[in-house]
Amino acid sequence: MDLTGKTALITGASRGIGAATARVFAGAGANVALLARNADAIADLAGELGEQAIAVPCDVSRYWEVEAAVEACLKAFGRLDILIGNAGVIEPIAPLSGADPDAWGKLIDVNLKGVFHGMRAAIPVMRKQGGGTILTISSGAAHNPLEGWSAYCASKAGAAMLTRCAHTEGAADGLRVMGLSPGTVATDMQHVIKASGINPVSQLDWSDHIPADWPARALLWMCGAGADAHLGQEISLRDPEIRNKLGLT
Numbered sequence: 001m002d003l004t005g006k007t008a009l010i011t012g013a014s015r016g017i018g019a020a021t022a023r024v025f026a027g028a029g030a031n032v033a034l035l036a037r038n039a040d041a042i043a044d045l046a047g048e049l050g051e052q053a054i055a056v057p058c059d060v061s062r063y064w065e066v067e068a069a070v071e072a073c074l075k076a077f078g079r080l081d082i083l084i085g086n087a088g089v090i091e092p093i094a095p096l097s098g099a100d101p102d103a104w105g106k107l108i109d110v111n112l113k114g115v116f117h118g119m120r121a122a123i124p125v126m127r128k129q130g131g132g133t134i135l136t137i138s139s140g141a142a143h144n145p146l147e148g149w150s151a152y153c154a155s156k157a158g159a160a161m162l163t164r165c166a167h168t169e170g171a172a173d174g175l176r177v178m179g180l181s182p183g184t185v186a187t188d189m190q191h192v193i194k195a196s197g198i199n200p201v202s203q204l205d206w207s208d209h210i211p212a213d214w215p216a217r218a219l220l221w222m223c224g225a226g227a228d229a230h231l232g233q234e235i236s237l238r239d240p241e242i243r244n245k246l247g248l249t
């Protein structure tokens, strides 16, 4: 896949799946705008990737920061072709009966409203350009309840519906919208899950998790016409057919 001349904005690019995606997309020739709260981490990654990358410190739970980040991306690269809504948090991990209401709401602000903020800021720009690709990182938790994860499950279910809504509203105008459910990935998030000791995901062995490079490569493939059969849907990286197609073994 050659993304030369294309620009991708990646939320949550300071580590994990987002950072791996930045490396894979830059390797494919794309300009990349790296968003996260950890300004040092995205500045280091932008330095590694060179002129193709800019670091834009941004908290996705604040719409005005996301809007400003899209403007910074347009100023640097002149266009926005791909939005990767990846930023996410897993905490609070707590039973519904004891969850802190403020912390519960903050997770929704990041995982659900953050995805909306990215779409809201990017879609008018993409429409003006005649189209674009919007990919959101989903999860098995969008469709399956897990003990202690009410905020995370509810946020991912909401983000999965937002993905479908964006497809319904935008497909006719050239917006390609899809979700990617990666399965479990060896990132900091899984360290937090392991430390909680709650529910079967925390009991998994580290070797059960796939490397962050796998979802990154799947996201790159999703930017091309080869994935068009899945528009408006969610692709699961647990699906052996998809893994085979992408050579992920």
Ligand SMILES: NC(=O)c1ccc[n+]([C@@H]2O[C@H](COP(=O)([O-])OP(=O)(O)OC[C@H]3O[C@@H](n4cnc5c(N)ncnc54)[C@H](OP(=O)(O)O)[C@@H]3O)[C@@H](O)[C@H]2O)c1
Residues within 6 Å of the ligand: 011, 012, 013, 014, 015, 016, 017, 018, 035, 036, 037, 038, 039, 041, 058, 059, 060, 061, 085, 086, 087, 088, 089, 110, 137, 138, 139, 140, 181, 182, 183, 184, 185, 186, 187, 188, 189, 190
């Ligand atoms: N790991 C898994 O097994 C797994 C499975 C299914 C889905 N996912 C999803 O994949 C995505 C990436 O997760 P990961 O595994 O790579 O986790 P991670 O290593 O913890 O990375 C999370 C990223 O999100 C960013 N982030 C968190 N809050 C943010 C905010 N308010 N504003 C901007 N950026 C924010 C973090 O950057 P800062 O802290 O610097 O802001 C970081 O770059 C998430 O949506 C997660 O739900 C992960």
